[in-house]
Structures are given as C-alpha cells and as structure tokens.
Amino acid sequence: MAGEMLHMSRDDFPEPVARSAELLQQELDRFEDLLNELLEISRYDSGATILERHDEDMVGLVGAAVDGVATLAERLGTPVRVHAATAPVLVRMDGRRIARVLRNLLSNAVEHGEGRPVDVTVAATDHVVTVSVRDHGIGLSEQQAAHVFDRFWRADPSRDRTTGGTGLGLAIAQEDARVHGGWLQVGSEPGRGACFRLVLPRQDRYVVAEAPPPVPGPGEAALDARVPTVVLALAARPEEES
Numbered sequence: 001m002a003g004e005m006l007h008m009s010r011d012d013f014p015e016p017v018a019r020s021a022e023l024l025q026q027e028l029d030r031f032e033d034l035l036n037e038l039l040e041i042s043r044y045d046s047g048a049t050i051l052e053r054h055d056e057d058m059v060g061l062v063g064a065a066v067d068g069v070a071t072l073a074e075r076l077g078t079p080v081r082v083h084a085a086t087a088p089v090l091v092r093m094d095g096r097r098i099a100r101v102l103r104n105l106l107s108n109a110v111e112h113g114e115g116r117p118v119d120v121t122v123a124a125t126d127h128v129v130t131v132s133v134r135d136h137g138i139g140l141s142e143q144q145a146a147h148v149f150d151r152f153w154r155a156d157p158s159r160d161r162t163t164g165g166t167g168l169g170l171a172i173a174q175e176d177a178r179v180h181g182g183w184l185q186v187g188s189e190p191g192r193g194a195c196f197r198l199v200l201p202r203q204d205r206y207v208v209a210e211a212p213p214p215v216p217g218p219g220e221a222a223l224d225a226r227v228p229t230v231v232l233a234l235a236a237r238p239e240e241e242s
Contacts, residue, residue, distance in 0.1 A: 003021075003024050003025055003028045004025070006021040006024065006025075007021050007022065007024070007025040009021075010022060034168075037168040037169070037172060038168070040172055041151065041168060041171065041172065041175075044172075044175045044179075049175075049179055051093075051094040051097070051179060051180070052094050052096070053092050053093055053094055053204050054092070054093070054094075054095065055090045055091070055092055056090065056091060056093055056095040056098075057088040057089060057090060057091075058088075058089040058090075058091050058093075058098075058122055058124070058129050058131065059084045059085065059086075059087075059088055059089050059122055060088065061095060061098060061099055061102060062082060062084060062102060062120055062122055062131060063082065064099065065099060065102035065103050065106050066080050066082055066106065066120065068103055068106075069103065069106045069107050069110055072107065072110055072111075073110045073118070076110060076111070076113075076115060077115045078110045078113050078115055078116065078117070078118055079117045079118070080106070080110065080117070080118045080120065081117055081118070081119050081120065082120045082121075082122075083119060083120065083121040083122070083224075083225065084120075084121070084122035085122070089122060089124045089129055089202075090202070091129050091200060091202045092202065092203050092204040093180055093200065093204075094176075094180070097176040097179075097180075098176065098180070098198075098200075100172070100173070100176060101173040101176050101177065101184070101198060102131065102133075102198075104169040104170065104172075104173050105131075105133040105173065105196045105198070106118070106120070106133060108169070108170070108196075109133050109134070109135040109137075109194075109196075110135075112135060112137045112138055112194070113135035113136060113137040113193070114136070114137035114138060116135065116136040116137060116193075117136060118133065118134065118135045118136075119132075119133075119134045119221065119224070120132070120133050120134075121134070121224040121225055123224070123225050123226060123227050124202070124227065125227045126202070127201060127202055127203070127206065127232060128199065128200070128201060128202060128208070128227050128230055128232070129199075129200050129202055129227075130197055130198065130199050130200075130224075130227050130228070131197070131198045132195055132196070132197045132198075132215070132224040133195065133196050133197075134193060134194070134195040134196075134218075134221060134224060135193045135194055135195075136192070136193040136218070137193050137194070138190070138191065138193075139188045139189050139190045139191055139192050139193050139194050139218075140186070140188035140189075140190065140194050141188075141190050144188075145186050145187075145188050145194075148170055148186055149170050149171055149173075149174045149184070149186075150171065151167065151168055151171045152167035152168065153167055170184075177198055177199075177200065180200050180201070180204075181200070181201050181204070181206060181207030181208060181235055182198065182199050182200035182201060182207075182208050183198075183199045183208055183211060183212055184196065184197070184198050184199075185197045185199070185211075185212065185214070185215050186215060187214055187215025187216065187217060188218075189217065189218055192217075192218035192219075193218050195215050195216070195218075195221075195224070196215075197212075197215045197224075199212050199228065199230065201232060201235075204235060205234060205235055206232045206233065206234065206235055207232070207233055207234075207235045208230045208231070208232060209230075209231045209232060209233035210230070210231045212228040212229075212230050213228045213229065
C-alpha cells in the first residue's frame with residue numbers, strides 16, 4: 001500500500017525520486033506475480049486445485065488472448081495471425097485457467113519470435129480441440145525443449161526480456177492442461193522457431209489417456225490444422241479426483 005501511494009504521487013517528486021517510485025512499483029508487481037504463481041504451484045502439489053468448468057468457446061478465448069498481447073506484439077513488430085473457423089468451438093473447461101495458458105504461450109512466442117509472424121491455429125473434432133502457437137524465432141535445442149516445462153527454468157537467463165518472467169509460467173500451463181485431462185507439448189529446432197500445442201478433450205467426462213504424437217516440425221506448419229490422433233478414456237468421477 002505504501003508503494004502504491006508513492007507511485008501515485010510520483011509526479012510530485014524530483015526526477016530521481018519519481019523514477020525510484022516507478023522501479024519500486026515494478027518490482028512489487030513482479031513479486032506479487034511470483035507469489036501468486038508459487039501459491040498456484042502449491043495448490044497443484046497438494047491436490048487442492050478446483051476447476052470451475054463451463055461450456056466456453058475456444059475460438060473466442062484465443063481471440064481474447066491475442067488481444068491481450070497486441071500491445072507487446074505491436075511494440076516488438078510481431079504480427080500475430082489466427083487460423084480458426086468462425087464457428088464457435090465449445091469446450092467444457094475452466095476458461096480462466098485455459099486463458100492463462102494461452103496468454104503465456106502467446107507472450108512467449110511474441111517475446112522470442114524475433115519480430116517474425118506468430119501463427120495461432122485452432123483445430124477440432126467432435127471430441128478433441130487443439131491450439132497451436134508457432135513462432136519463427138530463435139527456437140530451442142533438443143536439450144532445452146526437454147527442460148522447458150521445468151519450474152524456474154529459462155532457456156537463456158542472460159537474454160533480455162520485455163515482460164520479465166518467473167520461470168513458472170510454462171510449468172503452471174502444463175499443470176492447467178493436465179488437470180483438464182489434456183496435454184501441453186512443444187516441438188522446436190534452433191533458429192527455426194518453436195511450436196507449443198495444447199490438446200484438450202472437449203467434454204469433461206473424457207481425458208486424453210496417452211501422449212499425442214510429436215508436434216509437427218517447423219517445415220510442417222500446415223499440419224497444425226490437423227488434430228492428432230489421440231486415445232480418449234473416461235475421466236475419474238468428481239468424487240474420485242484428488
């Protein structure tokens with residue numbers, strides 16, 4: 001509260017003090033983000049996560065996430081292209097959590113896309129929906145891709161980032177996919193970009209029982225519009241879930 005008061009009054013301060021108030025507020029915001037993400041991780045670890053599922057339109061959710069990174073994309077000169085049908089794709093999901101996954105994937109793609117286009121593709125069958133977020137930037141090595149969902153891990157800690165980052169975003173995104181009975185996967189090659197693919201069952205009575213096939217490579221972007229063949233299984237009853 002004291003930091004917020006100082007930030008609100010910064011125009012009344014001499015320039016060095018005003019700048020210090022701005023930096024203080026930025027660091028407080030980052031600390032709050034880190035605290036919230038640590039609390040979320042602890043809920044997953046303790047099995048205390050509660051999903052509030054509703055029938056929501058995945059296409060609309062993707063559009064809102066794209067709007068949310070529009071300012072960052074414009075500042076970095078990165079076009080974001082959405083490839084999706086105009087008709088709604090209804091999914092029984094916790095929209096708040098899936099929106100968080102999409103925002104994380106999009107902000108990372110824009111951040112590391114080197115100013116090249118980011119392609120977001122929504123594809124669906126009667127039972128499964130996928131969202132692929134593909135950039136054409138620096139990419140990841142095989143070793144980096146193997147650790148990209150690890151907590152607190154970052155591909156290049158020395159690399160300047162516009163949006164900061166705690167190293168927990170992708171770990172939380174993977175957990176968000178898992179509790180929905182889905183998967184979050186990555187495919188990448190150094191210098192040719194990365195593609196993150198979210199695979200979810202459209203109904204909460206099903207889960208994707210086995211890992212979907214690997215994400216298509218950088219030269220196979222057209223395959224993003226195809227839903228991978230997956231094995232569905234009946235989900236545990238609510239009273240059986242941890």
